[in-house]
């Protein structure tokens with residue numbers, strides 16, 4: 483049985499994900515004394531390894547291969563494959579590295595390794611119960627993971643997905659969780675007809691006991707942390723802009739790795755109208771992306787761009803007809819999510835890391851300027867105007 487099962491697994495070892503369902507871990511260590519794995523334990527482990535839900539990765543698969551060969555055949559007895567026979571060379575190296583490890587120890591190590599894999603596969607099943615799983619409950623977001631893509635949906639459609647204080651905090655948390663989860667790509671999108679109408683202007687109304695200065699200070703810290711979590715996000719980050727985008731939801735697009743937009747989307751940063759100044763590192767990224775003259779029209783004069791214009795300026799990657807937007811974008815993202823995960827992550831870091839320090843400095847400066855700005859008459863009057871429904875931008 484061993485001989486029949488193992489070689490088939492070995493052939494697949496560096497290619498395919500392992501298959502479904504968890505299983506109880508083997509208890510081989512009692513009262514701190516390591517027990518010897520029996521032939522039956524070993525055969526169980528050989529069966530269990532085929533049932534692992536989560537692909538343990540090539541490094542572990544090579545370890546399993548080497549231990550299996552050592553346990554069944556003893557020290558490596560095959561001729562060394564040529565340098566261009568990458569897979570067989572990697573397998574040979576792993577086996578050869580075990581030297582004269584006794585067969586019994588190799589068998590024990592194999593069983594222990596499978597046992598540890600099956601318990602971690604069980605605990606990860608608890609967080610990932612289905613293919614479309616909710617990772618955590620949020621008040622203002624829906625976060626799901628499917629097909630290697632974590633999707634963060636802004637979910638205040640009746641307020642055009644305006645970002646209130648709690649939502650800023652939830653987005654920071656969701657990005658942190660996405661940076662540590664198994665996903666390959668992370669997507670931000672909006673629920674309803676808007677992508678996002680930017681900062682919730684009622685944020686300006688909730689004044690703490692320390693007064694408006696204290697509010698401005700707290701807001702500047704929150705803003706800096708919020709933008710910082712985009713600057714530091716380690717994996718490819720994609721915006722699926724399903725409708726109009728305003729203010730801070732537009733500026734942070736310069737920190738995304740790709741931006742797909744419906745032809746219904748518009749891009750509007752009416753900072754001057756609100757007595758405000760740019761944030762989200764746009765004072766640095768926008769002139770770089772579209773040139774200073776075009777950035778001035780958006781960031782200082784508040785010119786609203788259509789999706790086509792934003793694409794022509796380089797802020798948007800590609801525009802799709804609204805009628806086919808979701809289908810086309812998700813088909814594409816699912817295809818991208820199948821590309822090698824580490825290569826994409828490292829490529830993003832190579833592209834972005836040189837700029838990180840600069841971006842954090844820009845973010846700190848923009849937040850500090852805004853801390854002053856939101857105490858200005860210009861800003862307070864604009865917020866009051868909006869809230870009293872006298873102004874629609």
Ligand SMILES: CCCCCCCCCCC/C=C/C(=O)SCCNC(=O)CCNC(=O)[C@H](O)C(C)(C)COP(=O)(O)OP(=O)(O)OC[C@H]1O[C@@H](n2cnc3c(N)ncnc32)[C@H](O)[C@@H]1OP(=O)(O)O
Pocket residue numbers: 640641642644645679680681682683684685686697698701702704705728729730731752753756758761852856868873874875
């Ligand atoms: C002391 C300082 C605290 C600061 C907090 C920290 C963060 C600092 C960041 C500061 C930098 C600012 C960045 C920005 O994002 S600037 C852009 C801000 N956004 C806006 O100015 C948009 C305002 N909204 C509108 O102009 C219109 O609502 C809109 C064009 C978006 C839609 O118009 P429409 O007529 O289609 O729909 P309604 O106006 O009826 O909207 C439906 C309901 O949604 C509410 N809404 C929409 N957007 C916002 C918003 N940004 N803030 C609060 N509420 C919003 C709207 O009021 C309606 O609500 P009701 O149904 O209850 O009336």
